[in-house]
Amino acid sequence: MNPPEELISYIKDHDKFYIVPHMFPDGDALGSALALESALCGIGKKAIVFSRDPVPDMFDFLPEALRIAPISDLTSTEDATLVLVDCNAPNRAEIDRVKFKYTIVIDHHETESDFGNIRWVVPKSPATGLMVYFLIKALGIEISPAMALNIYTALSVDTGTFRYSNTTAESLAVASELVLKGVRPSFVADRLYNSWTEARFMLLKHMLYSLEIHNNTAICFITNDMLKKTGAKPEDTENFVNFPIMINSIKVAALFKETGKDFWKASLRSRGDVNVAKIAEKLGGGGHKNAAGFRINGDIETSKKTLLESLDGIGESSGGD
């Protein structure tokens, strides 16, 4: 993967960069921003990461994470160049209120806008962190252990540590290089996958207890009462809908999360060719083929029934593969 020449020479010729990840930053957004910041500071430039949201607890191990500034501190651009990472529209980072003279976008998501004087958007890249790795190399900067850990984490988060279909030979080769720079893969995996709070684990237990299987569809729910009982936070439900998909006979998994009395937000996941985006659209929501969602008003039994009727045997029809 080759960063554009224009980007490399622009960075070489300028000295001040404000690096901004998307709101609710994940491991790829944070790791990419922090690695780029270290690299630029390392060659004597001024670089600061500004984030709308604080670093989630699970990512507090990322090197330099404590140096991230709140975006409210960014009142004037002071002639700095904006570098938007892991998103390509300023509203995704809530930075649209600040006007920059010059802006750069480094992202692997599908384009939402034509924002950015220099746009480096590679949807085929499994992670923005991988792009930042090649940018740092192209700038002739040695990858430090801290940069390596930030990039390895970015890559791990966005590829499920090399389990998702976006995992490329190139990403494994870069991971190998990063281990040579000092990353311990089990340290990162432990932080990402074995650092659940007890409250979150108990919430999972409650969710699994609500599991019902109808043909090839698994349905679970999480109520506000469960959150209260366990002390878990709403964000603790992240990825929970993927648990029932571990079952080989399940084609569609749904998780209903209570947002208010008789109000639910449902997440859908599917295997292979089953398209849950279509189901979600029927119910007023949307999303991608294998990951979609919708909102529904009604008691839980009625809501489940509505979903099952919309699925209309979709799981069964593809049950033969």
Place this chain on the structure above:
Amino acid sequence: MNPPEELISYIKDHDKFYIVPHMFPDGDALGSALALESALCGIGKKAIVFSRDPVPDMFDFLPEALRIAPISDLTSTEDATLVLVDCNAPNRAEIDRVKFKYTIVIDHHETESDFGNIRWVVPKSPATGLMVYFLIKALGIEISPAMALNIYTALSVDTGTFRYSNTTAESLAVASELVLKGVRPSFVADRLYNSWTEARFMLLKHMLYSLEIHNNTAICFITNDMLKKTGAKPEDTENFVNFPIMINSIKVAALFKETGKDFWKASLRSRGDVNVAKIAEKLGGGGHKNAAGFRINGDIETSKKTLLESLDGIGESSGGD
């Protein structure tokens, strides 16, 4: 990693190899044996894999898995050379009854015996599959897509798909090469991690329902009644003890599996410096620092109490790290 010259030239000079993985073969044993078989057959040698046990359902996707012969078919050596893979003593493969003129051992486990005319044992290798990869390369054989899938699976199983502490830069670099040879990482990950039977998933639910947390220790149990109710098999409990270790406050996890009325087999896992081998030894069992086990006779409440007393605050004492 360099295979011994003696091994390379012996293989080049001989034509008939019986390749035998350990009993209850896992992904590393099977993938290693099958990749080596394909490689040797590919250069015109006769090579057959013999296994004491059938291929577990979860590994039926391995290329050539159907060609594995039952070890009962191996009545005469017919001047073949034995290649023991992923173990280094013939009793681990239940092949001690057959006498071979010449024997080779390829393994990454600690040595149990001095069996083998040529012994290539590398305890530092994360998987036997990785050693087989370098052997095939050293023999000058092109890695086929089938060999690549077998080796990638071997490597994935023994490193938890690059999450365990044995994951090396070399293993990631080889994984990258194997992807270039046609392996799809998500296909392997789906087969290894998202192919649970419904019965197994329901058993997990029951196990989690039995979960109790005492300070930094998590205790679960699985009864024969739970197996009956869910239709799960005893081998379905594999890795279950790792679930409670996902909780960041848990230093020791224990799973009691009922083996008969008031008889239990307990598996222990620990985090970091907590040594459960010592605990298991106190209770008449054994194992490694972070993974050990013991057998106990008594009702479940008494058995749990005995364990907790043996732990004697071990989890708490290391609670500060």
